[in-house]
Amino acid sequence: MGSASRAVSCLCCPCKCLACGLLSCLCSILVSLAVVLGVVALILYFIFKPHMIAATVDSASLSQFALSASSTLSYDLNVTMTVRNPNTRVGLYYDDVQALALFSDQRFGYAPLDAFYQGTQASTQLSPGFRGTQLLQGDVTAAEFRQEQSAGNFAVDVDLNAKLRVKVWAFKVRGPKAKVTCKLSVPAPGAANASPFQPTVCKVWF
Known part of the structure; x- marks a missing residue:
């Protein structure tokens, strides 16, 4: 039916x-x-078998890091970091590369970097420098600054942002945006009780 x-x-x-x-x-x-x-x-x-990129901060130094009564930060920070492509068959292009410096979750420094290419299992050394002045917000930030200055080391974050392109054989395709986060303990300028900087492994996010 x-x-x-x-x-x-x-x-x-x-x-x-x-x-x-x-x-x-x-x-x-x-x-x-x-x-x-x-x-x-x-x-x-x-x-x-693609692998995540790896990044390490090899050195970091502060020649100036002072906070005025009006919460204006004067800074001069130099960083040397190594970014590595661990892949054996995939090349990487890094575009729109930007380095950022932060204290107490507030950005105080910005440094644009040149785009670059990494072949398979290649490493690239980057040397972003941050210098200038920046107004910081909040009494808590000022209190944290004084506490860390007294302790001899400042907790500074350095981030690296980039847009990736992936090269496979002769083909190039757009990849993800990469964010590298490095949490550093940098000796305060002229501090007798400062601990020396230790190379720091960074976290990578996509």
């Missing part, structure tokens, strides 16, 4: 049956395409 009803329906409205057939065919094609793309992506992953 059901088959007879469908046959009658198709005889009465052949366009409806054609549309249903095309829709079913399109769905099958889309599902097959998704499966193929998934398999290809899985194969490429196991072939290239």
Whole structure:
């Protein structure tokens, strides 16, 4: 009875049956395409085995870091860091590279850096410098500054932001945005009780 009803329906409205057939065919094609793309992506992953970039701050020094009564920070911070591409089959382009310096979660320094390319398993040394003045907000920040100055070391964050492009053989594709966060303990200028700077491994986010 059901088959007879469908046959009658198709005889009465052949366009409806054609549309249903095309829709079913399109769905099958889309599902097959998704499966193929998934398999290809899985194969490429196991072939290239992409790894997250690595970054380390090798040195950091403050020749000036003073907070005025009006909460204006005068600073001169120099940093040397190494960024490494651990991949054996993937090259990386770094575009729109920016270095930021923060104290108590407030940005006080900004340094644009040149774009660069890293071949497989290559390392690049970067040397962002931050100098100038910046108004800091809040009494808590001023209290934290005085406390850390007395302790001999300042907790300073240095971030590195970049847009990545991935090179696989002769092909270049847009990659994710990378953010490198480095939490540093930098000796206060002229502090006799300061602990020497220790190389610091950074966290990388995508």
